[in-house]
Amino acid sequence: MSIRPYKKRNNELIPGVWEIDFRPEGRNGPRRVLKYPEEGTCSRAEAESFEKECRRQNVSQLAKRHINPAINTILPEYLEWHKLHRADRTHKDVLYSLKGLTEVFGALPVSRISQGDIIRFKQRRPDHPRATNKDLHYLGSIISWMVKNDYAQPLPFKIEQMPYTKPIPRPPTADDVEAMMKEIKDPDKQAICIMMFEAGTRWNETVSLRWENVELGEGVAMVMGKGSKWRAVLLPKRVLNIITPNKQTSGWVFPNPKTNKPYGSFKTLFKAACRRAGIREIHPHGLRHRAATDTLSATGDLRLVQRMLGHADIQTTTIYTQVDMARLRLAAEKVLHHRGRQEK
Template sequence: MTPRHHTHASHQAELSSCGPNPIGEAINDFAEHLTLVVGRSPATVKGYRADLNDLVSYLHTQTPTPTFADFTLTNLRAWLAHTVDAGKTRATLARRGAAVRTFSTWCVKQGFIDRDVAAKLQTPKAGRSLPKVLTATSAAQVMESSAATREPEFLRDCAILELLYATGMRVSELCGTNLNDFDFSRNQVKVTGKGDKQRVVPFGPTCADALLMWRDSGRAALLKKTTDAFFLGSRGGRIDPSVVRSIVARAGAQAGVQGLGPHALRHSAATHMLDGGADLRVVQEMLGHSSLQTTQIYTHVSTARLREAYRQAHPRA
């Protein structure tokens, strides 16, 4: 085969002009399947589509018009090796492996290929570091550190911080809450998580006070369009996750915690629940984890905190 002298990046730009290709069309169908049938989150579908399009781009450097005949274990391994050479992280490598294995299995069922060629594809698991966790004291300081100067935003930001820490919900779940999701007679909120799975999560009186202050005294000042969204952005519609991340980061900086994000508040809520004696399955339900194994990482966090406290406090440590 005569080597082609184009770069991998240039081929990604060429793909749109090289005409229809069967793998590319299959990727579009696969993404639709993930969304409508499997119920994967938009972020997962977007990531898998990007990974698979990168594979097509790589195959395009090997042959002018890639087909499923080029969808071989050898080429998949070469693509992942190219990913390593490009300096991508282990997490990216693991996600690309997951994307292509899922796609390969789907392609067999659709009759695009005769055998699941990616089933034997090995990729390293993404390194699982212990999540960042605030101390209870630091968490309390963050709750009181809204950086907003106008009252409506101040009330909103305080409510957001309290809700994230009280419930451990994801930032996307918080942004998706509506007015009728909150039951203040029972201090609980209906949360719609991954795959549109719903759960009910309680919150305490401090959080309830902050939520009611925002709903009754701040929300109307930002409202500019008809919406059931509980939290609003500056344009009067549903708040964007990037705005929530900025709110948390600013509050963290005010409290002396740099680089704080919503997920750290989620981790902190889970760890503090376990530290307080909550059952692991209760925390699993609160966080909306489908697998208890995912929740168990917080037991490692609690154990690590116990070891550190023991080392500092016990005379024989």
């Protein structure tokens, strides 16, 4: 076993909260990590006392383990693990998906889940393949966790996803984005928009930016993307002009002054700003789409766009090649012009 200070997803330490890492089944068994205490704080001595209690209970806990339990039976333990090891937004997504999943699969042990059950689940919402696929993905994750922790055997079949074609992004025009930002008077909120619009950062990456990950002299920041992967992004000049006078050594770069925590959403802000500007509504993620499309148009370098966006797979980035049809038409015209000159 080991005890270490508990860290949030952004590596922020929480004083008085501890992470206890141990292997209930011995040295070669699966690991388990507990957050202690669940609420409030305690001293290291109290955490060590709890660790000793865990040691004493390991044998009895293993003896009580119910092999092949119903999914509902094991969910509390799974959710405890998931909350500790996954981002808050992902955890909320799982909790939402469980409402539908438990209605169909909750009372079943993994050994009794059949392909027919999967098909019936898909038929509940035939017109919403994306949401259904997300639910099935989370079901697969729960089953994988149960298998890894010896609560179940793997399914004898693969959970097939519903056919789904990701729609082509339709980013707002740069002029519309600028018009909307003029209607946003708060400098910090403007800076958040500019980060997504010019650096192509995701919403969570932007609002979760911390001063300890910012190098103003170099004009660079480290952001944590999906899968807890860090990447460097350039800070736009307009952002530097806004944040430099407020430089601090730690804490959030763009805190909500009401809560002193990151902002939750800008959807209402964007909707009101677009209405005042007299333009169609813009979604916050549309700014990232605009950044990717413009960068591809300016450079033609798909790998560069992949790096800027933080995509693990370049196939995810190729969707922007379908957006940039104007550049493709221009290239086709140049080819025709070139052929015409050769024929002469």
